Amino acid sequence: MQHSLLDFVDDNTINRPTTSKLCTGLIAQWQTIPLYGRIIIALVLGVIAGLLLGSEAAVLAVPGKLVLRLLGALAPALILAAIVHTFMTTQLGGPLAVRLPKLLLLNTFVAILVGLTVANVIQPGQGAGLTAPIASTETVHAANPLATFLENIPKSLLGPLADDGKVIGVIFIAVAFGMALRHERDRPLETVGHLVELFLESLIKILHWIIAVVPFAVFGIVASIVGREGFALFKALGIFVLSVVLALGIQAAYYLVRIRFGSWVRPGELLRDGRDALVMAFSTASSTATMPVTYAALKDRVGLREQSASMGALVGANFNNDGTALYEAMAALFIAQMIGVDLSVQQQVMIVLTSIIASVGAAGIPEAGLVTMTMVFTAVGLPVQYIPILLTVDWFLDRCRTAINVMGDMNVSCLLDGKQKEHRSP
16 A cells, blocks of 8 residues: 555644744734834844844844945936936926926025034034944955855946956846846836836835845844944934934924015915825825825915926925935934044035935935935945944934925925915906
8 A cells, every 4th residue: 555755744743834934924024014113123132132242243244234235236226217217207397397496406405504514513423432444344254255245246236247257246136137027027118218117116126125134234233333332322323313303403494484585375374284294294204105295285275376386296306305315414424423534525515416416316216315325425435334323213314304305395386386376266
């Protein structure tokens, strides 16, 4: 009598959950937690690991290096695709379109200037005691296989295609795009716009995969710093949060003053009638999701002309990310102060230019501040390894700066509407 293999397997063994199912369930539960919740958990665990391991926790910084290497490779292409897509899809026309770019550039420039001024005056990063880049451990462990693997992660998306011998980097890029495009292989492409949109969507899909492992980067970096430096970092972070909130408050005051003297709308009425958009911006941390609410509030409750409301709330939202630009400028100075690096006037000017360029089209990118920050840091030679430190407080500051982004859209709409209110017939 023949027996199959299943005849020798106990029923309890068959019904027992497998290890893979258990892991899948844990991963699914982990993913149901909001990103900021996962980051807070990673922060707490990182502090505990740093206290337990001490200086040996430096090895845990490797996941953070990997995540930031991937972000650094993805960021330029993602910003390129986002800007191209924004200019191709945004409808610009009419007399207001001439004034719009001037208002957007002025608001963004003022926001960055406010951020740099507050950061230079308060200097929240002073006293953190971080003097050596985390990346300095790479030279010590040059023969480590993990370090070798890290070196093969491409620094830019097209870099491996131009460098001889970077076959592993090409494979990384090919696998990433192959997986991202698997479900798009039958999608018809009729225009150049469709091709740009597909490229942008593929990059955003890859970005989501990278963002999913950001909490592990936070865990490793925090554990490494606490193990080596102690808790001075957290005091500096607290001062940094207060400094950013102060700078955003100054920017909001600037908007209201401009509205008071450049528009028929009264600042108090704007805050009252537009509160739904501001609250939604703070709660969702997404100016894109808030766009229709902002437009409806400006048009129906504030009473702006339809063209003014649409140009500021719908068109301007794709270009007008003043809160994000302000935050990036302050973050760059904060990290420089933490590690004892004095940024020259030329480098701070470079921060201004990079922040302005990177903020264009950033509204449609998930976790845009994280993506564009890598470009700002790289432009002035700051180590991107410290970006995960900022992520521990970014979940709160992201909501604050998104509300300022939306208030900036309202500001532009009111200024476009002018000093005379349109009298509509009943």
